[in-house]
Amino acid sequence: MGEVDLVLGNVDKQRLVQDVLSLGAANWTQTSNPEPLAAVGRTRSMVKIQEGCDQVCAYCIVPKVRGREVSIPPDEIISLINRHVAKGAKEVVLTGTQLGTYGFEYDQKTNLSALIRHILRDGEMSRLRVSSLQPQEIDCELLQLWEDSRLAPHFHIPLQSGSDPILHSMRRRYTSKLYSKVLRQIREAVPDASITTDVIVGFPGETEERFRETHSLCEASEFASIHVFPYSTRPGTSAAHLPLQVDSVAKTRRVQELLKLAEDHSRKFRTKMLDTVKQVLWERKRSDGTWVGLTDNYVKVGVSAEKDLTNQFQYINLAKVENDLVIGELVD
Numbered sequence: 403m404g405e406v407d408l409v410l411g412n413v414d415k416q417r418l419v420q421d422v423l424s425l426g427a428a429n430w431t432q433t434s435n436p437e438p439l440a441a442v443g444r445t446r447s448m449v450k451i452q453e454g455c456d457q458v459c460a461y462c463i464v465p466k467v468r469g470r471e472v473s474i475p476p477d478e479i480i481s482l483i484n485r486h487v488a489k490g491a492k493e494v495v496l497t498g499t500q501l502g503t504y505g506f507e508y509d510q511k512t513n514l515s516a517l518i519r520h521i522l523r524d525g526e527m528s529r530l531r532v533s534s535l536q537p538q539e540i541d542c543e544l545l546q547l548w549e550d551s552r553l554a555p556h557f558h559i560p561l562q563s564g565s566d567p568i569l570h571s572m573r574r575r576y577t578s579k580l581y582s583k584v585l586r587q588i589r590e591a592v593p594d595a596s597i598t599t600d601v602i603v604g605f606p607g608e609t610e611e612r613f614r615e616t617h618s619l620c621e622a623s624e625f626a627s628i629h630v631f632p633y634s635t636r637p638g639t640s641a642a643h644l645p646l647q648v649d650s651v652a653k654t655r656r657v658q659e660l661l662k663l664a665e666d667h668s669r670k671f672r673t674k675m676l677d678t679v680k681q682v683l684w685e686r687k688r689s690d691g692t693w694v695g696l697t698d699n700y701v702k703v704g705v706s707a708e709k710d711l712t713n714q715f716q717y718i719n720l721a722k723v724e725n726d727l728v729i730g731e732l733v734d
Contacts, residue, residue: 407425408421408422408425444490444491444685444713445491445492445493445683445684445685445695445712445713446491446492446493446494446495446531446683446685447483447486447487447491447493447494447495448495448497448533449479449482449483449486449494449495449496449497450474450497450498451473451474451479451496451497451498451501451504451517452471452472452473452474452498452499452500452501452503452504453468453469453471453472453474453498453499454468454469454470454471454472454499454500455468455470455471455499455500456470456471456500456503457500457573457575458573459572459573459574460571460572460573460639460640460641460644461572461602461605461633461636461639461641462636462639463636463638463639464499466638468499471499471500471503471506471507472507473504473505473506473507473508473512476512476516476517476520479517479521480520480521480524480525483521483525483526483527484524484525484526486527487525487526487527488526490713491527492527492528492529492683492713492715493527493528493529493530493531493554493683494521494525494527494529494530494531495531495532495533496518496521496530496531496532496533497533498533500536501514501532501533501534501535501539502514502535502536502538502539502540503539504517505517514539514544515543515544515547518530518532518544518547518553519547522547522550522552522553527552528552528715529552529554529683529698530552530553530554531553531554531556532553532554532557533558534558534559534560535557535558535559536559536560536575536576537559537576537580537581537584538575538576538580540557540559540584540587540588542587542591545587545588545591545592546591548591548592548595554698554699554700555592555594555595555596555698555699556595556596556597556598556698556699556700557588557592557595557596557597557598558597558598558599558600559581559584559585559597559598559599560599560600561581561599561600561601561616561619561620561623562574562600562601562602562605563601563602563605563608563612563615563616564578564581564615564616564617564618564619564620565578565608565612565613565615565616566578566615567607567612568605568607568608568612568616571605571606571607571641571644572602572605572641578615578619581619582619582622582623585597585623594699595699596626596627596671596699596700596701597623597625597626598625598626598627598628598629598700599620599623599625599627599628599629600628600629600631601616601620601628601629601630601631601660602631602632602633603616603630603631603632603633603653603656603657603660604632604633604648604652604653604656604657605633605641605648606633606641606644606645606646606647606648607644607645607646608633608648610652613656616660617659617660617663620660620663620664620667621663621667624667624670624671625664625667625668625671626667626668626671626672626699626700626701627664627668627700628660628661628663628664628667628668630657630660630661630664631657632650632653632654632657633648633653635647669723671701672701672723672728673723675697675701675720675728676720676721676722676723676728677719677720677721678719678720679717679718679719679720679733680697680698680699680701680703680717680718680720680730681697681698681715681716681717681718682695682696682697682703682705682715682716682717682718682730683695683696683713683714683715684711684712684713684714684715684716685712685713686712687711687712688704691706692704692705692706692727693705693706693707693711694727695711697718701720701728702726702727702728703718703720703727703728703729703730704724704727704728704729704730705718705729705730705731705732707732716732716733717733718730718731718732718733719731719732719733
């Protein structure tokens with residue numbers, strides 16, 4: 403297309419500013435040295451530890467657009483973390499498409515558990531959060547690392563479906579039984595943990611009975627939060643060619659049912675946190691004057707304060723649930 407001057411792949415987005423400037427536009431001015439797009443200068447920095455995905459789930463286009471899995475060397479990750487901390491970041495979030503298989507292309511000693519140990523030893527962050535894991539990738543060796551208080555007790559574990567035939571059709575690598583077992587292991591090893599998830603509703607072949615299996619598993623799991631997505635066809639994926647597509651009316655109804663369950667369980671989880679003292683990292687001040695931040699287990703907290711709390715840790719007594727926040731009181 404004649405209107406297009408530059409095309410960048412996902413792995414090239416860190417070079418966006420440099421590549422645009424290299425086009426030679428006369429009126430462009432570079433005002434500062436570009437840094438990687440990892441939320442430099444904010445309370446939390448997102449640090450990518452790997453790119454791409456080899457899982458090839460039936461509904462997902464990511465393997466085609468982001469390529470095969472590639473792990474970033476541990477020393478580069480440590481260096482990036484410490485650069486962000488030097489610029490003020492207090493919390494680091496490890497991100498990537500498929501964190502649980504980190505290091506598979508290196509030697510057998512290089513895996514996610516080894517990387518986290520390395521980060522806890524040499525990283526200078528005050529809090530470390532892992533963004534997303536698959537249930538089959540969580541074991542006792544990994545969970546033992548949460549004995550370090552810097553590791554945030556928050557696990558995001560996509561479920562997608564609670565029906566084994568649907569999981570098989572999706573090409574997910576676990577069963578509903580394994581998923582539930584892993585949740586029990588987490589809660590035994592990290593009692594204060596919050597567990598959040600993703601669910602796809604209306605995948606081809608999802609009958610009412612199979613949706614009920616998903617609803618029942620979500621109800622039993624008592625997630626702190628559920629992200630609910632209606633299935634939508636993606637050209638280039640195998641699921642786009644599956645029979646028994648679910649009509650939009652059924653999908654909408656099922657989404658609403660799960661959203662209602664998610665809202666109830668989210669409030670229940672936050673209510674259980676009341677009358678406890680948690681450390682909050684403050685992120686921003688809302689227009690109504692309320693400061694908003696996150697506990698280590700991913701509870702959004704609000705407090706009224708005149709002084710600037712930006713990027714500070716403070717211990718807060720959690721007092722009441724109010725809309726999307728748990729209202730807190732500063733602990734002297």
